[in-house]
Amino acid sequence: MTSTGRTGRGYALRGAAAAVTVVALAAVTAGCKEQPVSGASAAPSAPESGNSPADDAKPGGGSASPSASAPSKEPAKASPKPSASRTTPPPTTPAPTADPQGKVLMASGSEGKQVRELQARLRQIGHFNRTPTGYYGTVTVAAVQSFQGKRGLSRTGKADTVTWQKLLGMTHEPTAAELNPPTTRPVAKPDKRCLTGRVLCISKNSRTLSWMIDGKVVSSMDVRFGSQYTPTREGTFSVYWKSRHHVSTIYHTAMPYAMFFSGGQAVHYSSDFAARGYNGASHGCVNVRDEGKIAALFAAVRNGDKVVVYK
Numbered sequence: 001m002t003s004t005g006r007t008g009r010g011y012a013l014r015g016a017a018a019a020v021t022v023v024a025l026a027a028v029t030a031g032c033k034e035q036p037v038s039g040a041s042a043a044p045s046a047p048e049s050g051n052s053p054a055d056d057a058k059p060g061g062g063s064a065s066p067s068a069s070a071p072s073k074e075p076a077k078a079s080p081k082p083s084a085s086r087t088t089p090p091p092t093t094p095a096p097t098a099d100p101q102g103k104v105l106m107a108s109g110s111e112g113k114q115v116r117e118l119q120a121r122l123r124q125i126g127h128f129n130r131t132p133t134g135y136y137g138t139v140t141v142a143a144v145q146s147f148q149g150k151r152g153l154s155r156t157g158k159a160d161t162v163t164w165q166k167l168l169g170m171t172h173e174p175t176a177a178e179l180n181p182p183t184t185r186p187v188a189k190p191d192k193r194c195l196t197g198r199v200l201c202i203s204k205n206s207r208t209l210s211w212m213i214d215g216k217v218v219s220s221m222d223v224r225f226g227s228q229y230t231p232t233r234e235g236t237f238s239v240y241w242k243s244r245h246h247v248s249t250i251y252h253t254a255m256p257y258a259m260f261f262s263g264g265q266a267v268h269y270s271s272d273f274a275a276r277g278y279n280g281a282s283h284g285c286v287n288v289r290d291e292g293k294i295a296a297l298f299a300a301v302r303n304g305d306k307v308v309v310y311k
Contacts, residue, residue, distance in 0.1 A: 102161030110136040120174035131184040137275025187220045191310045198305040221293045226284035237261040237307040257298040261307040269294040
């Protein structure tokens with residue numbers, strides 16, 4: 001071939017190669033999707049379905065395993081084991097224990113000589129501020145509580161063995177005058193109507209009753225009167241009826257050792273007066289709080305004896 005012919009063939013070959021290149025570029029710009037290159041560091045494009053490759057793969061299927069560059073699914077974290085439940089043991093009932101202060105010897109409602117001694121001993125050391133009555137009422141309960149609190153004991157208000165022993169160790173045996181003092185109040189000067197004969201001489205101002213024979217005081221005791229709504233009558237009367245175990249038909253309350261002198265009004269023992277003192281009042285009667293004294297008075301007084309009630 002001539003050189004001119006070779007040159008023409010060369011140009012022809014170059015033209016063909018150029019045409020192939022143009023066709024290839026046209027195919028790329030037409031929108032064909034590139035496949036990820038194995039080992040490439042670029043991140044893969046997101047799958048069209050919205051699921052990760054691992055989610056799409058079915059176990060036992062024929063699809064190829066994902067390439068090394070595909071992100072692997074993190075293994076599921078094991079759920080924490082529940083901690084062992086702490087069960088609270090059922091409450092147990094404690095076994096009964098003995099009273100640390102010992103056996104109860106006296107308590108509210110008790111009566112008798114030992115109660116009177118308790119009151120007299122408490123009075124010696126300033127815990128009971130009135131005459132012993134022999135009746136364990138609210139005043140005695142408060143006095144025992146006061147004593148127990150000062151000595152570091154439980155303030156039960158009951159005279160138990162420990163309380164009693166401590167009290168014995170701090171006091172002396174009460175004298176007859178301490179056990180049965182005449183009154184807690186000074187006896188008033190007797191009204192002139194009381195100076196002759198056998199008289200129950202009763203003073204409202206001093207709140208005392210004196211049993212007098214021919215102007216001499218035989219015994220005296222504290223008394224309480226009616227309230228402003230049921231006042232005790234004043235004047236000179238006489239005992240017209242005695243009733244040892246009397247019960248009021250109006251108020252249905254006990255009136256032991258009753259000595260009636262004016263209608264339904266009488267001199268009688270009052271357990272309420274013994275328990276509460278002057279915090280209460282009668283319905284017009286003359287209340288006595290010392291049962292021993294009223295019992296002796298009841299035995300001595302006769303029907304017809306004079307009764308004088310004055311200011």
